[in-house]
Amino acid sequence: MTLLDLTPRGVTTDRLSTLPVAIIGAGPIGLAAAAHLTERGIDFVVFEAGGEVAASVRAWGHTRLFSPWKHLVDPASRRLLEQHGWTLPEPERAPTGAELVEQYVAPLADVEEIATRVRLGVQVIGVTREGMDRTRTRARATTPFAVRIRTAAGEVEEIAARAVIDASGTYTSPNSLSSSGLELLGMSEVADAVAPALPDVLGRDRARFAGRHTTVVGAGHSAANTLLGLVELARQEPGTTVTWLIRNAQAVRVSSSADDELADRARLGSRVDNAVADGRITVLDGFEIIRGRRAAEGVELIGHRDGDVVMHRTDIVVNATGFRPDLDMLREIRLELDEIVEAPKRLAPLIDPNVHSCGTVEPHGFRELQHPEQGFFIVGMKSYGRAPTFLLATGYEQVRSVTAWLAGDAASASNVELVLPATGVCSTNIGQGGGCCS
CATH class of the missing domain: 3.50.50.60 (FAD/NAD(P)-binding domain)
Incomplete structure (x- = not known):
C-alpha cells in the first residue's frame, strides 16, 4: 500500500x-x-x-x-x-x-x-x-x-x-442492465425503450408509461420509488402493468423495519411488500440479463433463470440497477x-x-x-x-x-464527527440497485 x-x-x-x-x-x-x-x-x-x-x-x-x-x-x-x-x-x-x-x-x-x-x-x-x-x-x-x-x-x-x-x-453513470457489468448486448437496438432511474411516471413522463407494460430492473430504493409510482399510475390508467425484475436469486427487498429512524424509507419498503402481495407488482427474480432485442411490440430481455435461457417481453425498461x-x-x-x-x-x-x-x-x-x-x-x-x-x-x-x-x-x-439516524438496509446488493434518497 x-x-x-x-x-x-x-x-x-x-x-x-x-x-x-x-x-x-x-x-x-x-x-x-x-x-x-x-x-x-x-x-x-x-x-x-x-x-x-x-x-x-x-x-x-x-x-x-x-x-x-x-x-x-x-x-x-x-x-x-x-x-x-x-x-x-x-x-x-x-x-x-x-x-x-x-x-x-x-x-x-x-x-x-x-x-x-x-x-x-x-x-x-x-x-x-x-x-x-x-x-x-x-x-x-x-x-x-x-x-x-x-x-x-x-x-x-x-x-x-x-x-x-x-x-x-x-x-x-448508471450501472449496466447486463448482469455481467458490461454494456448490455443489443443496447443500441433497444436504447429508446430504456429509461433512467427515477422517471417521473405520474408527472413529466406520464404519457410514456400510461397504458403500457413497464419492467423495473433493480432491487434498491430507486426501484421501489418507481414501482410505487407505476402502481398508482396503473390505478389511474387502464392497461398499465408493472414487473419487478431482480437479478438476485430471490427478491431480497428494501427495508421495511420499524427500527429504521428514517420512517419514510421504512414505509416505502412496506408499501412495496403490500403491492407485491396484492398482485399489483409481478416479481421476476433470479433473472440474469444477457441481451436486449427488439420484438414485434416493445422489447425482449434475454437471460438465464434457474439454468434455462428465458425471454421477458415488455414495453419499457427502467434501469434502476444503481x-x-x-x-x-x-x-x-x-x-x-x-x-x-x-x-x-x-x-x-x-x-x-x-x-x-x-x-x-x-x-x-x-x-x-x-x-x-x-x-x-x-x-x-x-x-x-x-x-x-x-x-x-x-x-x-x-x-x-x-x-x-x-x-x-x-x-x-x-476531528471527524458524524451523527446519523439508526437505519435499515440502504440497498440489498451493490450490483442490484441504488439507494435513494438521502
Whole structure:
C-alpha cells in the first residue's frame, strides 16, 4: 500500500497560493465545499456540467427524500445562508428533491460569495498536473493541477488549480442492465425503450408509461420509488402493468423495519411488500440479463433463470440497477481505489454494503479520502464508488474535514464527527440497485 503524507500542508509555492481550489459539481456536496472554503477565506471555482446547479437532483426532483430537513443542510452552508436572512424549513419534514433545490441548494448558489465563482454548462473532461502525466513524480506535489473543461459553446480550456475536489456524483453513470457489468448486448437496438432511474411516471413522463407494460430492473430504493409510482399510475390508467425484475436469486427487498429512524424509507419498503402481495407488482427474480432485442411490440430481455435461457417481453425498461463512478476524466491522476467498490482504499471497508447501512457508517474525513495525488479528493456519492449507502450528512462532514486539511488546520481536519439516524438496509446488493434518497 502506498504511504501517504497525512499531515495538513499549507501552500508551498508562491504560484500555488494565487490559484483557486477547483470543485467539480454544483450539487449539495460541491456547494457545501464552496461554503466551507468561503468561511476559511480560500478562493475556489465550481464547475457544473448542467445548465443549472444541482442538475442531477432536479432530474429526480419529484422524488421525496428519506431524511428530514435537519439531516439535509450542511452547517457551514446554513451559517452562510442565515447571514442573508435564510431560515431552515420544517426540521422534521422530508422534502422532495425539487424542494431541496428550491429551498436550499439554489439559494446557497445565489449567495454572492459563491455565485461569482460558479461556472454553469461547463464539463470537466480531464484532470492532470501541469506538464506531466501520471508517471512523472519529480516536483509533482508542488505543481498546479490542470483542469481541462469544455464550455457550452464547445470551447476547450485548461484552468490551473491548487487542489481539486471532485463532487460530481454518479447519477449520470448508471450501472449496466447486463448482469455481467458490461454494456448490455443489443443496447443500441433497444436504447429508446430504456429509461433512467427515477422517471417521473405520474408527472413529466406520464404519457410514456400510461397504458403500457413497464419492467423495473433493480432491487434498491430507486426501484421501489418507481414501482410505487407505476402502481398508482396503473390505478389511474387502464392497461398499465408493472414487473419487478431482480437479478438476485430471490427478491431480497428494501427495508421495511420499524427500527429504521428514517420512517419514510421504512414505509416505502412496506408499501412495496403490500403491492407485491396484492398482485399489483409481478416479481421476476433470479433473472440474469444477457441481451436486449427488439420484438414485434416493445422489447425482449434475454437471460438465464434457474439454468434455462428465458425471454421477458415488455414495453419499457427502467434501469434502476444503481450507479458507478465515472473515472474517465481522472486517468492522469494517481488514484488508490478499492478493487471491488471503486471507493478510496481506506474508505471502502467503512462503507461495504454487505456490512454497513446508511446509519452505521463510521465518521471519516480527509485521511480516508486521500489518494497518492497530493491535494486531490473525491467526495460525496462518487467517493462511495458502487456502494449505495451514502447520506448527504456524510458528504458534508467529508468536505468539512477536507477543506480544513486544505487550510492547514490539522486539529479540525482530524476531528471527524458524524451523527446519523439508526437505519435499515440502504440497498440489498451493490450490483442490484441504488439507494435513494438521502
